[in-house]
C-alpha cells in the first residue's frame with residue numbers, strides 16, 4: 244500500500260501513550276515459556292515481530308492465552324519438539340534469540356524467515372554457538388537455520404560487535420549448559436535480557452567486564468511492558484521539527500542502554516524534558532515532553548552511544564537535516580545489516596526530498612539546515628523504520644510525498660497513524 248503524506252500546517256499537540264516495547268515483548272514471551280508455571284505479560288506489543296515470537300512459543304508447546312494485550316503463559320519450562328519449521332517472519336530478534344534457546348534442546352528444529360530476514364547475517368550467532376558445541380547448518384550463514392539440538396558447554400566469549408541479539412542468544416544458550424558462560428561486550432548494548440532473567444531468578448551476574456550465566460531454573464513472572472522508545476522516536480522528532488508543536492509521550496522505557504536519542508537531542512539543543520521518572524519491573528520509565536526547536540545544531544554521533552540509538556538512526560538523520568551545521572554519524576556500519584541497508588536507504592530517500600546528505604562506509608554526513616521539497620515518490624524498502632521516518636519527513640515537506648509499502652509499519656507499530664491523527 245502506498246501512502247500519501249501532506250505538509251502539516253497545524254501544530255502537533257497533546258499527550259499520547261506510546262505502545263509497548265518490542266524488545267521487551269519478545270523477551271517476555273520467550274523467557275516465560277522457559278519457566279515452569281504461569282506468567283502474566285501485561286501490555287504485550289501488537290507488532291507483527293513479537294507475534295512471530297509468540298506463535299513460535301505456541302509451537303514449542305506452551306499454553307498461551309491472549310486477552311487483548313494481556314498474554315497468559317502456562318508452561319512446564321520444558322519445550323516440545325515442533326512439528327514443522329518455526330517461521331520468524333521479519334524478526335531478527337526472534338531468530339537470533341530462539342537459535343540460542345533451541346541449540347541446547349534435545350530435539351532438532353528449523354528456523355525460517357521472510358525474504359529480508361533470510362538475507363541478514365547469522366554468522367554472528369552461529370560462530371559463538373558452535374564454540375558452545377551447537378550444531379547449526381545454514382547455507383552461507385543465512386536462514387533457514389537447521390539446528391540439531393544437543394548438550395552445550397559454557398564458553399568465554401569476547402564479542403566482536405555490539406549486538407544485544409547476539410548477547411541474548413549466547414546468554415540464553417548458557418542456560419542450557421553445564422558450567423559458566425561468560426560474555427564480554429565491546430560497547431554496552433540493551434540489557435533487557437539481563438534484567439529480565441535476573442528478575443526470573445536466573446543465575447546471572449557480572450564478573451569484571453563479563454556477563455556470566457549458569458544453568459538456572461527460571462521462575463514464572465508478571466511484567467507490565469513500558470512504551471517503546473524506538474516508536475517514541477518518530478514523535479520526538481516530529482515534535483522538534485513541526486513548527487510550534489508540543490507533545491507529551493507517556494510511559495516510555497528510558498533504560499540508558501536504549502535512550503541515546505534523548506542524549507543526542509539534548510546535545511543538538513532540542514527542547515526535551517523527562518517527567519516523572521520511575522522504575523517498572525526493573526526498567527527505567529518516564530514521560531517525555533518535547534517542544535518545537537527551530538535552532539538545533541549538528542553534532543557528531545559515534546562510538547559507545549551507537550548501540551543505544553541504533554534503531555533510531557534513520558529518524559535522527561532526518562532530524563539532522565533540520566539542524567544548523569554538520570552532523571556526522573560514524574561507527575554505525577551495522578545499520579547496513581538491518582531490515583534494509585539503512586545507511587543506503589535513508590540517504591537515498593532523504594536525498595530525494597532535498598536533504599544534503601552523503602553516505603560513508605560506517606554512517607553518513609548531513610549538512611543542514613535544508614528545507615525539504617518533497618513532491619516525489621519515496622520507498623520504504625519494506626522497512627518499518629524507514630516508512631515512519633519518511634512519514635515524519637512528509638509532515639515538513641513543501642509538497643506531498645508518497646511512501647511505497649507503508650503497511651510495513653505493522654512490523655513494530657500498527658498504531659502509528661492513529662496516534663499521529665490524535666496529535667493533529
Ligand code: S3P
Nearest residue numbers: 266336405406407408409553554
Ligand atoms: C534488538 C537489538 C538490536 C536492534 C533490534 C532489536 C533486540 O539489534 O536493532 O531492533 O531486541 O535485542 P542488534 O542486536 O543486531 O544490534
